[in-house]
Amino acid sequence: MSHSIRTAARAPAFSRFRHAFEQRLGIILFALALLFAGGQAALAHEFKVGDLEIGHPWSRATPAGAKVAGGYFTITNKGSTADRLVSISSDISEKAELHEMGVKDGVMTMRPVSDGLEIPAGGKVALAPGGYHLMFIGLKQQPKQGEKFSATLTFEKAGTVSVDFAVEGMGEMGSMDHAE
Template sequence: MFSFPLRTATLALAAGLALGALSSPVLAHGFKAGSIEIGHPWSRATPPGARTGAGYFVLTNTGSADDKLVSASSPAAEKVEVHEMSIQDGIMNMRRVDELTIPAGGTASLSPGGYHLMLMGLKAPFKEGQMIPVTLTFEKGGPVEVELQVDKMGATGPAHGAGEAGEEGHAH
């Protein structure tokens, strides 16, 4: 007799939990700041004695106005900056970027060989499996703390992203 109302209540509870998860700041190792979604932040393990590390992720702007990543910080490093790497005339160049625009309805990718976070003055090496806290600050979305999941040394992509290809070329 109570199976229908109980089932209906269970479905309603499940739907409510699912909607709550969608509005949560943490989504399957994704994060949100205002209209900016930060998808699977990751890094690579660093060798002992390394003074720098990098951070990678995809920024998706679900809003109707541009936003900008204006700063970053981490207790794991003395300084965090956004850098752009490029190759011109066969020479690799890296330069600091004061801000990174995420266009309305668009994305900005921080990945090896392009834009990335540069964590300088590491306080300890990054070890595979570790989570590195980083605070990203957006012009409109404000600050949000994310965690870089440390993958193995030399990784070319996130190893554990929801629907993202890892270095083996398949989704995990």
């Protein structure tokens, strides 16, 4: 059998294979696009009050019996004057406080921030593990992965805003970066 006859005999089979492959590839790419878009929408959530944007509030799931949970997010000030986060409240806990974590002389420290947290004009402040963060103290219920809970943030100038904290896994370091 000559080379051209063998090639011609394989052409329909190859064409069918190629067509089936392209169809499956198209379906896979479409499914991945939907998954990516849906995942981003689920991870990224923002809230706005005045000139302030609060990006992706999140917390970690806590083990049974835990009395505290942390809260994290970013605050972007789109305005021309500084503002200050002055208080936090939530139905999930008896009280909520702004804390700062740091290392001094090789020892990790955590302390409440009593005078609020300044958000500079045109600036951004991140509340994240290892730095500024919220502490929900005296938990009334355990935050569970995949659920949300609400809290109210009060700013000196912009006023109050209710935000929803997405609860991530216990060992998570946060997916805040998806919201930026």
